[in-house]
Amino acid sequence: MEYFQVRTYTSADYEALCRLDEPLFEGMGGHVLFRHIEELFPNLFFVAENTQTHEIMGYILGGIHFNDPKTGKLIRIGVKSDCQRMDVGSHLVAALFTEMKNQGVNKVHLTVADTNTAAISFYLKKGFQIRKREEKYFYPNASRLILEKEL
Template sequence: MKREDETKILQFITKVQADMKTEEHGKQLKLLFSNPIPYGVSILLIITIGLPFDLPVVAVSGCILMTIFFLCKVQFQKFWKEMSIIFSSNGEDLTNLSKFYLENEKKRLFLIAEYNNHVIGTIAVRETEREGTGKLWRMFVDPSCRRMGIGSKLMKELFCAVQHLEYSSLELRTHETNTMAIEFYSRHGFRERKKTVFAEVFPCKLHAILFQKQLKQVETGF
């Protein structure tokens, strides 16, 4: 793999992850503002503090709502710091793609999709701690090229390419709000195996989902 090719791939991955991070930030903010707990606590405090002491309802309500808003902001910042690790571009493989995927004897694979000399998609496989199970990751498609079958073509090529790696199954992890990816993986034969808490700072919580697919000797039909 040429150095200029690695640079193009890294630039592509960095851009796509930045776009995903921005999109996810908006999703999490919407979830926070739709969470009934802060509103319930605010109403309870207004009733508990305002009514018994015959305080001005408007003033008490404003003060409490501002306090709850500030606390939620602080909590959300802590939560986002925990969960934004998902979008980090500092992975061990990204420091030297050729060395990590090609210049070793481990069962690793990295595929790209190109159009007009531009990278528009990537997918990779590496070993896990379990013998016979590979980890699918670095699955990215340019947002402007989605719904065009690029991801499916990459997945089909990967299923064929991993035959010589002797994996009996593949696994991957994604987060629960990444609904487009969950639908895509499910459509390609991956099944949910386990859900765990990835990041939690009250009142925010994010689950990570483990998916797994059993491989056949010859993958067809995609």
């Protein structure tokens, strides 16, 4: 039995998410990103919550291309380090993709630093495929992989 639930983010989750995000994505502006996605794509922003303690264990953010509404983007996923290996990430991904499909999305892409082998391995297990490598994508000097998956 799961002891956590995935539910839509609400603005009351913001502070907990900022604290969760800082050690995971230091300097990557989570506190700014959350506020924008909350307004622009409220249905594509999910959190996993411990059903007993109500602790936020992780989150996922998505978006849809304005000029190409069948293409979705997995913007970011973060799971607290002491909540990893509990399938939280899989449930977050499933919730996001279900909602994207409801909105007519049939292809999702994401960007990952080419050095982030844990994340790359996670995404490959979820059915993503590596489409492209792009040098110096992140400022000032980190390369990215673009991964894609049909929904």
